[in-house]
Amino acid sequence: MPDTAENRRFVQIADAIRETNPWTNNEWLCRPDVVAADKLLLVRANMDPGHCHPFHYHPHREEIIYVIYGRAEQWVGDGYRILSAGEMAHIPPGTIHATYNPHKEPLVFLAILSPAKLPDDLAKDPDPVDVSTQEPWASMRKGMVECVMLGTAPG
Numbered sequence: 001m002p003d004t005a006e007n008r009r010f011v012q013i014a015d016a017i018r019e020t021n022p023w024t025n026n027e028w029l030c031r032p033d034v035v036a037a038d039k040l041l042l043v044r045a046n047m048d049p050g051h052c053h054p055f056h057y058h059p060h061r062e063e064i065i066y067v068i069y070g071r072a073e074q075w076v077g078d079g080y081r082i083l084s085a086g087e088m089a090h091i092p093p094g095t096i097h098a099t100y101n102p103h104k105e106p107l108v109f110l111a112i113l114s115p116a117k118l119p120d121d122l123a124k125d126p127d128p129v130d131v132s133t134q135e136p137w138a139s140m141r142k143g144m145v146e147c148v149m150l151g152t153a154p155g
Contacts, residue, residue: 008035016044022149023053023099032116041113044068049107052100052147054132055140060122061113063091065099070107073100078140096131102145 008015017028023045028034030042041061047053047070055075065074066088074081074089075098083089091097101107117123131137141147 038117041116047101047107055098055137056128057096064112065089066110068108070105
């Protein structure tokens, strides 16, 4: 039987789908084009020092951010914690959140989102929705280490 997403039960690193977006270098380990998953998405995100995924939300998905390596300045709503390896944040659907790495070491975390597949009427909505230029989010980190995204230079 050929190894396809429909019958794959194990995902080895060679099977991961790699992508770079403005925030992280990603290794997708669970999504419908990797395994026959309709309820879970799993991505290992690699964030360089000084980089971030600024304030945003997922309208119809809940999320867990689980730190594997490094430290995350993790925001959920208007509160934040510094999360270290083995710690996590739960983000309910529609909740504004952000992940920053103001530290000198890389940050590696798992983002687990559910559901993987949305009904057609919900799948048409943008995801994620960036609110980082809107108040109060644009000023939330005033005085803290500035955020850099991949492909941009510090401002």
